[in-house]
Amino acid sequence: MDFDRPAPELAPALIGATLTVRGCAGIITETEAYSPDDPAAHSYPGPTKRNAAIFGPSGHAYVYRSYGLHWCLSIVGQPGHAVLIRALQPIAGLDLMADRRGTAKRLALGPGNVAQALGITLNDYGRPFGPPEFRITDGAPVDLVTGPRIGITKAADWPRRFGLKGSRYLSRPFPR
DNA sequence: TGATGGATCGCCT
DNA sequence: GGCGATCCATCAG
Numbered sequence: 001m002d003f004d005r006p007a008p009e010l011a012p013a014l015i016g017a018t019l020t021v022r023g024c025a026g027i028i029t030e031t032e033a034y035s036p037d038d039p040a041a042h043s044y045p046g047p048t049k050r051n052a053a054i055f056g057p058s059g060h061a062y063v064y065r066s067y068g069l070h071w072c073l074s075i076v077g078q079p080g081h082a083v084l085i086r087a088l089q090p091i092a093g094l095d096l097m098a099d100r101r102g103t104a105k106r107l108a109l110g111p112g113n114v115a116q117a118l119g120i121t122l123n124d125y126g127r128p129f130g131p132p133e134f135r136i137t138d139g140a141p142v143d144l145v146t147g148p149r150i151g152i153t154k155a156a157d158w159p160r161r162f163g164l165k166g167s168r169y170l171s172r173p174f175p176r
Numbered sequence: 177t178g179a180t181g182g183a184t185c186g187c188c189t
Numbered sequence: 190g191g192c193g194a195t196c197c198a199t200c201a202g
Contacts, residue, residue, distance in 0.1 A: 032183065040183065050198050067184050068196035074183080084183055112184050152183055 001138050003059035003129075007033035007081035012146075012162045014075065014083060016139035020132075021118040024097055026088030026108055027139060029164040030171055032149050036080030039154040043080040053126045054082045059136075063115070063125045070112030073120045075129065075136070086111050086150075086161070089169035110171040147174040 001017060003010060011033035019028055034041035042064065043054045053062040054076055062074040062082050074082040088108035090097055097117040098104040108117040115121075129136045143165035148157045150172065163170050 034183070042183075045199085048198070064183080065196060067182060067194080069194065070184050072183065082183095086183090110184070116185095149183075153181095 001059075001136055003075065003077055005058075005077055005081075007035045007077050007083050008160060010075070010077040010081065011083045011160065012144055014085075014136070015144055015162050015164050016142035018091070018137045018139055019085065019088060019118075020092070020135050020137070021120065022133050024090070024093030024118050026090045026092075026117075027164075027169075028085060028087075028136075029089050029167045029169040030085075030087035031162050032084040032086055033160040033162070034074070034082050034084065038158065038160075040149070040152045040156070040158075041080075041082070043082065055079050056126060057128070059129050061120075061124050061127045061129065063120060063122055065122075066112060071115035071120050071122075072111040073115045073118070073124075084111055085114050087163075087169055087171045088114055088117070089164075089167065090117070109169060113171075145174045 011031040014028050017028050036043045042051045047055045060076045066072045074084045090107045097107045108114045145163045145165045146159050147161045149161045
């Protein structure tokens, strides 16, 4: 996987890839692209202490807290570019995920749930993807669906949400 | 130095 | 479908 590219290219490329984190793994079914020219992106105001990882090397994790209580995981592309992981189809470590989630349903649908299921916290801020226990591996080519983004107020209608076509493992359906 | 407002989720009706 | 929980970087004064 070549991470060193703009988010709008990297986000669709990640769909169908497998994300492995410390014994848990899932197929990436939903992503959103955030580029530095995007008013909704955390990198939009330029580098700060909080978003420093987005301006660091590609293929690293950018972790942030959402609404004061959820962790969310993004993957850094070119400087200033990041891709939010919004949903996974769990394929390994289901018991551990269910344990962390407190339920066996919707194990990793929605960015907050993905991070919770995988045990992602600020400890993983800036961590590189690559080692066996923390990596992303390419999947077979897949069909995609595209739509407006979720949960943001600025430029929400930019078609920068990507999903695995026909998947049951989406945080929400895509509009037609 | 204080106020503000999110790349959300789950429970309640 | 509507709302409360709860943190902290950023911005205004």
